[in-house]
Amino acid sequence: MPDRFPGYDVLSKRWTPSWNQKTREVINRRLALPNEPRFLTAEEFALVSAIAARIVPQPGHRPPVPVAALIDHQLDRDQGDGYRHAGMPPLREAWRQGLRALNAEAQAAHDGPFDQLRPSDQDALLTRMQKGELNDPAWGGMASGTFFRQRLAHDIVHAYYAHPTSWNQIGWGGPASPRGYVRMDVNERDPWEAAEVKDGDVEAARRKNRHVG
Numbered sequence: 766m767p768d769r770f771p772g773y774d775v776l777s778k779r780w781t782p783s784w785n786q787k788t789r790e791v792i793n794r795r796l797a798l799p800n801e802p803r804f805l806t807a808e809e810f811a812l813v814s815a816i817a818a819r820i821v822p823q824p825g826h827r828p829p830v831p832v833a834a835l836i837d838h839q840l841d842r843d844q845g846d847g848y849r850h851a852g853m854p855p856l857r858e859a860w861r862q863g864l865r866a867l868n869a870e871a872q873a874a875h876d877g878p879f880d881q882l883r884p885s886d887q888d889a890l891l892t893r894m895q896k897g898e899l900n901d902p903a904w905g906g907m908a909s910g911t912f913f914r915q916r917l918a919h920d921i922v923h924a925y926y927a928h929p930t931s932w933n934q935i936g937w938g939g940p941a942s943p944r945g946y947v948r949m950d951v952n953e954r955d956p957w958e959a960a961e962v963k964d965g966d967v968e969a970a971r972r973k974n975r976h977v978g
């Protein structure tokens with residue numbers, strides 16, 4: 766995956782007018798999360814890591830987003846959405862049941878846990894889950910397709926794009942408080958926003974991004 770915003774680091778905004786103290790505190794806490802489980806078991810943590818690697822594959826030129834740690838933090842805080850879809854258990858129960866069921870499906874189809882399967886086999890199982898085609902008894906009363914849409918993919922994608930590494934990847938400046946964004950139309954950027962590679966000119970974008978703040 767090519768780097769569309771070479772040389773850009775959103776954390777260079779940390780002490781500029783782009784971010785206020787509250788923003789710094791929130792992002793500092795996010796960056797300080799240990800990449801190890803506090804709520805999940807070690808096996809569940811490894812399983813979430815394997816799933817995330819298929820749903821949000823990460824570029825090799827940026828430090829990885831600790832998706833499993835962010836999911837674990839959400840579960841440790843028991844921080845749900847404020848609502849729950851019909852047929853879905855509460856947050857923690859849904860994740861535990863879904864992970865258990867996915868491993869049961871992996872064992873039945875490939876004689877091994879999900880995180881030890883070939884990527885192609887992992888993708889096939891996740892595709893079947895998305896379509897609601899997985900129906901091992903371990904799912905209980907929870908539909909596999911609903912779990913995929915409302916919890917697994919939803920939470921993993923939200924976790925990925927809540928982290929500054931992913932902001933670097935897409936050239937986003939993070940929450941601009943109190944500075945704010947001004948040029949909001951298509952293909953317009955404020956001078957302090959990241960410059961994307963244009964016409965293959967990587968070095969020009971890199972020069973501009975050295976001075977973004």
